[in-house]
Amino acid sequence: MNIFSLLTRRTNTAVVAKDRLKILLAHERVSTGSNAELVNKLREDILAVVRKHLEIDPEAVKVEMDRNGDMTMLGIDIELPVDNKPAAEDEGKSASKAAGA
Amino acid sequence: MADGKVIVVTSGKGGVGKTTSSAAIAAALAQGGDRVCAVDFDVGLRNLDLIMGAERRVVFDLVNVVRGEASITQALVRDKRVESLFLLPASQTRDKDALTEEGVGSVIRELRMSFDWIVCDSPAGIERGATLAMKFADEAIIVSNPEVSSVRDCDRIIGLLDAKTVQAESGKRMPKHLLITRFDAERAKKGEMLSVDDVVDILSIPLLGVVPESKEVLKASNVGMPVTLSSEGSAPAKAYAEATRRLRGEDLPVSLPSDRKGLFGKLFRGRAA
Numbered sequence: 001m002n003i004f005s006l007l008t009r010r011t012n013t014a015v016v017a018k019d020r021l022k023i024l025l026a027h028e029r030v031s032t033g034s035n036a037e038l039v040n041k042l043r044e045d046i047l048a049v050v051r052k053h054l055e056i057d058p059e060a061v062k063v064e065m066d067r068n069g070d071m072t073m074l075g076i077d078i079e080l081p082v083d084n085k086p087a088a089e090d091e092g093k094s095a096s097k098a099a100g101a
Numbered sequence: 102m103a104d105g106k107v108i109v110v111t112s113g114k115g116g117v118g119k120t121t122s123s124a125a126i127a128a129a130l131a132q133g134g135d136r137v138c139a140v141d142f143d144v145g146l147r148n149l150d151l152i153m154g155a156e157r158r159v160v161f162d163l164v165n166v167v168r169g170e171a172s173i174t175q176a177l178v179r180d181k182r183v184e185s186l187f188l189l190p191a192s193q194t195r196d197k198d199a200l201t202e203e204g205v206g207s208v209i210r211e212l213r214m215s216f217d218w219i220v221c222d223s224p225a226g227i228e229r230g231a232t233l234a235m236k237f238a239d240e241a242i243i244v245s246n247p248e249v250s251s252v253r254d255c256d257r258i259i260g261l262l263d264a265k266t267v268q269a270e271s272g273k274r275m276p277k278h279l280l281i282t283r284f285d286a287e288r289a290k291k292g293e294m295l296s297v298d299d300v301v302d303i304l305s306i307p308l309l310g311v312v313p314e315s316k317e318v319l320k321a322s323n324v325g326m327p328v329t330l331s332s333e334g335s336a337p338a339k340a341y342a343e344a345t346r347r348l349r350g351e352d353l354p355v356s357l358p359s360d361r362k363g364l365f366g367k368l369f370r371g372r373a374a
Binding site for chain 2: 012013017022
């Protein structure tokens, strides 16, 4: 606890409200449609970023969103060709991000 | 022939100020001389007539028109104060299934021909009435209170606007405007209420205006006048007038009108009393 938190001791409920909403809506947006649109956009953006540096097939980027219990997983799979010059030795690279409930 | 713009005022949650906002914005648009028709979609629980002070002059309603029992001209109620403002009331008695998509579509088409603006006051919820109110809209005003359940419901409504409207079905994205109502700047400052930025950040749609919590709103509804007409100088009236200018496309910064007097005003009032 620092001095600042002592000064603002009176609970800032608006911050709590905002945090709760952000987490809730992240889940609800995924589970109530328009998900496909988001995934498509992500896919396009990721493809554009990777293509700045590497030549890859548009089909080589796979984006998936999965809701599993209280976790939402964003799975990104990018298949790289073997003969690419920059230091990308591995065949595929995947990243995932999880949001807790 | 006018080619009117259809605006839906929606929120998902009830009691956030859809009807108050519909009446206030419709009146403000009409005050500028445009021909405006406010349409109440809350079949079974109409209230826009009461808020606009036209309840005793309702003869036919939206359901009568949809069913071909009356013409639009017969059902329209002209406002007593603003000449170019009209109301198409909802019916009070029939069930909501009385409205069909084709019927509403043809009413909207006809209204577009004779009005510059058609303001559709949506019922609460995400059922038929609410989806029909948004179905044919060109733009949407999403009304939210700075409060969790209201913001959540708005998020759902935004999803529907992007999926279940004619615009969405034809691959377009409906322009959306956020109107925050019942805002209390002091409570937000203390961290007791979501701030304007918080709500904008969460819903991520452009801000049309911020209407402060005010006693004037109840006073206006008591006498059946849109708040933009009943107390023009009041904070909510100013906020709605500003929001309306932005809706017309003017680029002006969002201000936070207040009913509270400054120090000088307080002193002055103290002396006079």
